[in-house]
Amino acid sequence: MKRHIIGLDVGGTKISLIIATDAGRILVKTVIPTEVERGPEHTIKKIIAEIKGLLKEVKIKLQEVKGIGIGVPGSLDPIKGTILGSPNMPGWSGISLKDILNSEFGLPVILDNDANTAALGEKLFGAGRDIDSLFYFTVSTGIGGGFIINGKIHHGASFNAAEVGHMVILPDGPKCNCGKRGCLEALASGTAVARSAREKVKNNPSSLIMKLVDNDVELITARIVAEAAKEGDELAKQIYQEAGTFLGIGVANVLNLINPQMVVIGGGLSYSGSILFEPMRERARQEAFGRTYQVCQIVPSKLGNTAGCLGAVGLVL
């Protein structure tokens, strides 16, 4: 019986690989560096070797494997299985992971965007079991999204749906990596938190943030700011308050537009907990229609960094 699935979550710095059952039970997991600088050929060879090693490790034959699911960053052509363009993975454009792995293993290979994949993981095996419609936010260096409707990923007309990080909510706001201004990503991502902190410590040199980085402004990250906030530092708390408030506007806009049963917040910033979630929930409550807010559970990711791999498994199911 083909009861096993190989799931990959491919990122700009690392690649997670799992073998799981069709019930989402992870049998084995490993993480390898992407080594973008060495090009896709090198890394794909490593992926193939790792898959072979993992199968051997859990004593599963290829005949028992249903397929390979892969989450990749950026936009992709799901039919050809090629990555179209990923800012963090130059050199991978046009590479068909699908063809390469399919001809190597003789298994079906299905690719999808990594935020979509994580959304599917949460729907099938995480916070959203028994939920038909959910919207997943990944709040990390950037902000991405995945939209599950009637239990399935909503891809949109050109496979570009759920780009919630580039929803404009402050037209004259700070510049985003995408070139526009006032995108949610420019206001509530880890990058936005760190940038805001770097600016604000200038007038607040006594903030704990500065102590935590030995007065080297360049070392400030969202994680450092979260640490300072949890220690009670006023500036750090204010920065998270602002980011959470903007995130709450983003959540409310999604609620008013899509009216989902659940919003799942994942990604690195979701670990910061109440310093982000409290202002986010408060603002979402203010901005969304009453019933729309009431029927929607807003919860942190349950699967954390395995959401992507498990969602990749879900692609094959």
Place this chain on the structure above:
Amino acid sequence: MKRHIIGLDVGGTKISLIIATDAGRILVKTVIPTEVERGPEHTIKKIIAEIKGLLKEVKIKLQEVKGIGIGVPGSLDPIKGTILGSPNMPGWSGISLKDILNSEFGLPVILDNDANTAALGEKLFGAGRDIDSLFYFTVSTGIGGGFIINGKIHHGASFNAAEVGHMVILPDGPKCNCGKRGCLEALASGTAVARSAREKVKNNPSSLIMKLVDNDVELITARIVAEAAKEGDELAKQIYQEAGTFLGIGVANVLNLINPQMVVIGGGLSYSGSILFEPMRERARQEAFGRTYQVCQIVPSKLGNTAGCLGAVGLVL
């Protein structure tokens, strides 16, 4: 053969009634005043009499009618067929049009929100035939929306989806009727255009707008501003430019989130043409992802003010 459908579009000031074939051909149409001040009982009696009159007029027997579809403003309980709350129709809350018309005619009665209904009308019989996913904006006194996905209305978890008018795109912007600030409706609706004009004529007393209202600021409407803009009045053009730009941000946010094949712009302001559409398209192009924008047709409503009635017919199909 039950090939005919009765469609109603119920609004705060008037009610449109049609009898159409299942192919969307309108056999007869009439419009009656809602007379909100006289209460729902009075108006429902009139609706029943009109339906009977129309059936007689086109010589169609009840046995040939498949059902009655109704678009209503505000939120509703689609199962009970009751209007839950409509700011423009006080007194109608809790009234089950469904039960009343069903027991009168013995026909299936299906209600939906009026913007959803208009979206369905455009999908089935208007701009969006052969289109699976479209988002409909009604830009009028307020701004509403309807979201068609896989050919069907997306209602959301509490039947409140597609409230695009209350997407926040300028957090400290002008106050909206809903009580919040910076909603799309507060920036790009007919009300917003008129309010902006009333403020701006103070510093521009020579604007054509003032001539068109005989210097009575209270008489300024979005239609008057459009008239002045078409005559080349700079202030009026600027006001539409601003509204169109905000509408373009709203359209882009919908595009980036949903990635539809088509956006249809209906409602009173859509008749203003290029003075609204040009800045809207330009800003949407700037703010939406390239492929997302390229694959999406942004078009004016094809059915105009019959979209609601024809969509109501579509509810029954």
